[in-house]
Amino acid sequence: MRGKWLLFAGGTLIVAAGAGALTYYLRQPPPKPTKAATAPVLPTGSEVHITGSIRAVNLVLVPAPVDGVAEEFPVKPGDEVFEGQILGRISNETLKETSREAELEVERAQARVNDAESLLIATRLEDSRAAADASRARIEFQRAERTYQRQQLLNAEGATPRNTYQKSLQDYEVAKKESDTLQTLSNTLQDRIQGVIKDIDLAKKALAEKVQNLESARSSLSSADLLAPADGLVISIGKSAGEEVRKGMPDLITIATDLSQLELVLEPEPPILKRLRAGQQALVQVAELPGNGLPSKVKSVDGGKVIVEFSSPSTLIRPGMTAVGTLKLN
Structure with a gap:
């Protein structure tokens, strides 16, 4: 029994001592922070x-x-x-589309020039044949005209048969009609040629404008290149x-x-x-x-x-x- 009392008393003393130490620690002022070591100032000229x-x-x-x-x-x-x-x-995309459209416009304008030039070649070939026919008909008409004039004089003097005179008149009228018809055709073809030439000039002018537009479009498109x-x-x-x-x-x-x-x-x-x-x-x-x-x-x-x-x-x-x-x- 005595040992238990001694053990209890010893424990009480220990607790009391710990409480006293804690109270003392709490009453102490907090420690002042220590200053960090500052780097030394380098001298001038360093x-x-x-x-x-x-x-x-x-x-x-x-x-x-x-x-x-x-x-x-x-x-x-x-x-x-x-x-x-x-x-x-x-x-x-806008510049690309403009350039593509300009290319199509040039192609269409070039096609019109080509068509007009082909028409001019065909018209000149037709005119060449018509001119040859008109020349031949003119010669035939001149021959028939001389025969008719001769028969007309003979007929007035009663020195040629009536049938021969009528035949020369008929040949003269047929030759004259054919010559006039072929000459009119030749003249028409000449006018047509002049018209086609004018169309070609206009088509080439339009083509030049389209080419200029294309060059401008391509220039704008090439401006998108960074040089x-x-x-x-x-x-x-x-x-x-x-x-x-x-x-x-x-x-x-x-x-x-x-x-x-x-x-x-x-x-x-x-x-x-x-x-x-x-x-x-x-x-x-x-x-x-x-x-x-x-x-x-x-x-x-x-x-x-x-x-x-x-x-x-x-x-x-x-x-x-x-x-x-x-x-x-x-």
């Missing part, structure tokens, strides 16, 4: 090395010439292009094949035209940024171009970015590459 991206200075933008859908881009960013090279095409305005390097293409394009989109394709003048874009931390100034000297180091670096100069410090301009001695250095800019702190 060099910093900042990695950035190279970009071109001289850019040419190829805008979208018409509304439509990007049909294809045979080039991609990083490709070298030459002036006049086709960079892409924009599909415009490189200068030699250079494709930097970016703003649309993919199949995407809709609006006329006047300024940066559908971007080309760098002079890779000897480049810029390095750096984004240093604010403490470093505020100690850099435009106009200060710098070095640009590119892995693809071993050496001590390229002498350069800070062009601007603005908007959280440092722009370093430099001249590239090699075509190995291209926009989009990574380089390290070395600058001294002010």
Whole structure:
């Protein structure tokens, strides 16, 4: 019994001691936070090395010439292009339909010219035969006319049989009628030829207008081709094949035209940024171009970015590459 009392008393003491320790801990003020170790301030003239991206200075933008859908881009960013090279095409159904209709109009106008020229050939051939017949009939008529005049004189003197005179008159009248008929036909065919010639002239004039319309339609259609305005390097293409394009989109394709003048874009931390100034000297180091670096100069410090301009001695250095800019702190 005595042992149980001792065990109970010991447990009570332990609980009381724990409660007292907890009360003491809760009454203590919270510990003050320890200050993080600050980076040492670099002295003036210290060099910093900042990695950035190279970009071109001289850019040419190829805008979208018409509304439509990007049909294809045979080039991609990083490709070298030459002036006049086709960079892409924009599909415009209105321009295509106009061109197709203009082609049909030219075909129809050409068919009218061909038909008129064929008619002229046939009419001239018919006129040639009619002229030959008229010439033959004229000769026959002149012969019959001389015979009739002779028989007429003889008949007046009673020196020719009546039947012979009547026969010469009949032959004369038949020959005259045939000659007049064939001559009229020949004259008609001549007039027809002149009319066909006029029709040909009008048809050719209409054809020339249709051809001009076709050339204009094809020119408009070819304007949907995107051509490189200068030699250079494709930097970016703003649309993919199949995407809709609006006329006047300024940066559908971007080309760098002079890779000897480049810029390095750096984004240093604010403490470093505020100690850099435009106009200060710098070095640009590119892995693809071993050496001590390229002498350069800070062009601007603005908007959280440092722009370093430099001249590239090699075509190995291209926009989009990574380089390290070395600058001294002010």
